[in-house]
Ligand SMILES: Nc1ncnc2c1ncn2[C@@H]1O[C@H](COP(=O)(O)OP(=O)(O)O)[C@@H](O)[C@H]1O
């Protein structure tokens with residue numbers, strides 16, 4: 409047992425059409441850490457996340473989650489540990505009611521019906537959508553869908569929450585509420601995003617990806633103050649760290 | 660044009676919202692409603708080609724269901740109208756193909772074709788109406804579950820459930836594509852050339868495969884093992900048995916005995 413909950417070592421991955429999406433990525437994440445993975449479109453963030461729950465198999469390199477080296481034998485246990493929230497909630501919610509959707513994971517894990525019901529109610533209450541439990545997911549707003557998608561993962565009580573672009577497509581208010589919600593979770597969090605303002609709020613550590621490589625890894629504030637690094641990785645400073653355009657002073 | 664399609668599908672989804680209501684009929688075990696609907700449909704469909712009078716008493720069932728489940732009649736009628744062009748298209752040639760006079764109403768002779776066309780319309784409204792009512796009182800997901808409990812193969816019910824769920828996503832995707840296309844085609848009014856249409860179709864197929872892959876991914880990451888499980892506490896009690904036996908028996912009686920003839924002879928017997 410090590411104190412690292414996620415360990416990625418020299419991970420390389422080519423898509424079948426030979427796009428080299430990851431070209432040797434290494435990092436370690438400790439229990440309870442909240443880490444942002446930032447990078448321009450096509451930097452390889454989503455591809456990296458898909459390795460963390462064993463959906464993609466590395467061309468080369470290793471992934472370890474908790475005590476398990478990721479192999480076909482351990483993939484079930486790993487998927488239970490890693491709760492994955494996908495970018496498009498329509499991909500994630502496929503049952504005909506919110507309740508059934510959130511119950512899907514726990515039922516597959518073999519909990520009793522009473523246990524499942526309790527887990528579902530708790531997960532729905534946590535994300536604040538208990539009132540929607542009998543609604544069909546495809547009739548909800550994007551913000552509500554995103555919450556239900558998070559609940560569908562929380563109901564399996566994962567140790568690690570992995571999220572791909574959680575703030576994409578939300579209006580400013582829904583986005584703020586989501587950030588508050590995520591802040592309240594004690595899980596280890598790995599968030600891929602290009603919403604750098606959200607990163608400032610949520611993650612003490614940031615890993616910058618560029619062209620399938622890690623180009624920087626360190627405390628969020630340090631990384632976001634490095635203008636050269638951001639420019640080289642095709643990123644823009646969070647708005648609140650840019651100078652005020654009206655009074656021209658540094659914020 | 661897109662807005663019309665938009666609305667139509669919005670409305671179909673609306674059936675699921677109706678299914679959330681909480682009336683005695685909604686609380687009934689889905690198996691009872693499914694089987695009753697099946698008996699109803701078989702009885703209605705098995706009537707002879709020219710039957711009209713025998714079909715009329717069957718309207719009792721939708722009337723009772725709509726009353727008990729407090730469903731909006733006008734909404735359901737609109738849904739029926741939406742699908743009616745198909746059946747009208749199927750039956751519209753009957754009057755030309757079958758011109759033999761069957762009923763003589765004073766000077767007007769009604770041909771067998773018109774009678775069978777009317778009968779087809781009646782049977783269509785009854786069966787499609789019953790199916791709509793089943794969804795509106797039960798919900799599609801629950802119907803799939805009932806099918807499985809009644810012994811349908813799991814592969815089939817899972818397919819059906821996912822198909823229904825992703826119909827909306829797929830339709831939304833095609834609507835978005837059509838909108839994008841129409842916004843950038845400045846020539847004909849909303850007309851799509853054959854070549855462009857084929858390309859859009861191919862594109863839609865690719866997007867669908869991509870989406871299917873992503874959904875599968877999401878299912879796997881929630882420990883999916885090939886079986887869809889639902890928590891739901893329904894039980895087949897005496898209420899269900901009464902519902903099924905009562906309506907099922909009624910339908911069989913209506914099908915097997917000639918009620919109109921019976922009534923007729925009764926009236927004749929009294930007057931005679
Ligand atoms: N299914 C796929 N097949 C082939 N190439 C892909 C596929 N998905 C992503 N890629 C490529 O892999 C690279 C990384 O993509 P991705 O991980 O989605 O980046 P990000 O999430 O950071 O925007 C991109 O160059 C992209 O074009």
Ligand SMILES: [Mg+2]
Nearest residue numbers: 453454455572
């Ligand atoms: Mg991505």
